Amino acid sequence: xxxxxISVKGKILKGDDAGKFVEILDxxxxxxxxxxxxxxxxxxxxxxxxxxxxxxxxxxxFIESKWEIEWFYRS
Numbered sequence: 001x002x003x004x005x006i007s008v009k010g011k012i013l014k015g016d017d018a019g020k021f022v023e024i025l026d027x028x029x030x031x032x033x034x035x036x037x038x039x040x041x042x043x044x045x046x047x048x049x050x051x052x053x054x055x056x057x058x059x060x061x062f063i064e065s066k067w068e069i070e071w072f073y074r075s
Contacts, residue, residue, distance in 0.1 A: 004062060005071045015066035022069060034058050
């Protein structure tokens with residue numbers, strides 16, 4: 001599956017939403033979980049978000065999505 005990176009943008013190369021961009025945000029301080037944001041562009045002005053309750057659920061989300069992601073450097 002590869003490593004899941006938090007607060008780093010990446011491009012979804014394979015799986016659901018291939019061609020879109022993704023960023024995972026640690027929201028454990030507010031909601032207790034992680035936000036998964038996908039967007040058609042790198043500006044993330046439009047898109048979709050999902051929420052999972054913990055790292056285990058995040059890993060399952062990635063497996064179910066069959067994602068292969070090219071992670072970018074932290075900006």
